[in-house]
Amino acid sequence: MSKKLIAMDNELIRSSYVLDVSELKLIYTALSKLDSSKQIEPRTAIYITKNDYVQLGTNPKNIVREVRYACEKLMKRTLVINTEIGDLYTHWMHHVWLLKSDDLTDLMNNYEDAKKLLRPNIAHQKMVLDILKELKTCDENLVARIEFHDDILPFLSALQSHFTQLRLDDLKNLSTFYSHRFYHLMMQFNSTGVCKLSLMELRKILLLEDKYSQTKDLRKWVIEPAIKEIREKTSFFIEHKLIKTGQRYTYLELKFKQKKTIEIKKAKAISSDAIELSEAQISKYSSILSRINDMSDLSTFPTYDAFALWIANILRDPKSVRDETAKRIFKALRTHTDFKK
Known part of the structure; x- marks a missing residue:
């Protein structure tokens, strides 16, 4: 195969x-x-x-x-x-x-x-x-x-035309029927990344009949476990939202993106903020940044020198931490020091 x-x-x-x-x-x-x-x-x-x-x-x-x-x-x-x-x-x-x-x-x-x-x-x-x-x-x-x-x-x-392609490398990781069906449904809209269907249609597709008649039970036992498994075990990041008509929930909306696409966008966002520094510059500015009040909430270190070493590693490799943290470090480098790109 x-x-x-x-x-x-x-x-x-x-x-x-x-x-x-x-x-x-x-x-x-x-x-x-x-x-x-x-x-x-x-x-x-x-x-x-x-x-x-x-x-x-x-x-x-x-x-x-x-x-x-x-x-x-x-x-x-x-x-x-x-x-x-x-x-x-x-x-x-x-x-x-x-x-x-x-x-x-x-x-x-x-x-x-x-x-x-x-x-x-x-x-x-x-x-x-x-x-x-x-x-x-x-x-x-x-x-x-x-x-x-x-x-x-x-x-x-x-x-x-009017057909859906499914990825075997994703399907082989899913362990429940509901996860498989949600994956099928979302992949029909792979080109847009948005799948919206009524809860009535969802119940019909899954042959739920009177099972999980309350929306809270449908969400707890069907929707959320399936979404969680797809997010954790496939190549897609997915989130869902229940939509009301009047006082009742009537629609389910799925939004999803390929994880690689998300990672590439994050990498680009970091790289746009990141700056290539010499070792002398890293030593100088990591020491300065470690003593700036606006950065103190990032520190869990006993001394300024230890905090500076941590910042120095981020200046060398911005991808070693969350992108939000890396962006803060490089923003502070531009706004709180005499560094000029």
Whole structure:
């Protein structure tokens, strides 16, 4: 699984369903093996390997059990896609084949005579032979063969517009269903960094029904934990705001930015204030700054000399402290000393 991005139509992003994280991983793995820009034919087989799951952060010892659980659950799951002509009720998968490694090994060792080894009346005989062909070209251990439901394929293939890209490197770090869904929803608006939706729609998307009917409970158990995990474990900084209509909260607004973008902006802000000084200047002005009253609140040091050493390190490397602190030091250098740039 070498792809870093997967894609879904926006209608699928905003569809209504509930899945476990293990089921989501199975879907992500399958999508990583498809070219979403091209038409995907019905009954297209997708082969899942152990290595695919390792790359999504699964413990190698738990892979077979997790894939089996995900496959069994996902076959029974339904979802509701709100289309322009009404709600489509359907399934994620058309077909799932959990592969038994011992049986595959026996057949693989006798691949040329596989047709003879298979019982004449075995169902899906062609499918078994296709699996063996795949196994011959695959260096990893196959664990499953899946097919997306025909109803789902239009929302996964030939995507030219109105689709959302999701980053696997972010998704693999998220541990709850709500975190994954919030990430999906915000990434639909990645170009603007602002996602706004009604609480009614949010409840529908998450299939909450009467659960967490009070906004305070929705915020405590759904919104805030998801936002916290996305902020801590993905490449995005995110904040949220609940918006009132009259006396009631009716909308949720998410604002987010890539962390690298934020860090670059901070670095630029610091560098615009920072000044390159010689060691002689650093020694001179750190001593002066350590004795300025306006700087005394920054000191937790027992002597002026110790405080001066701390300031000297900041003058050498402004990024060693918070940007607000660095800005104060360099501002004081300009306004409280005889230094001239």
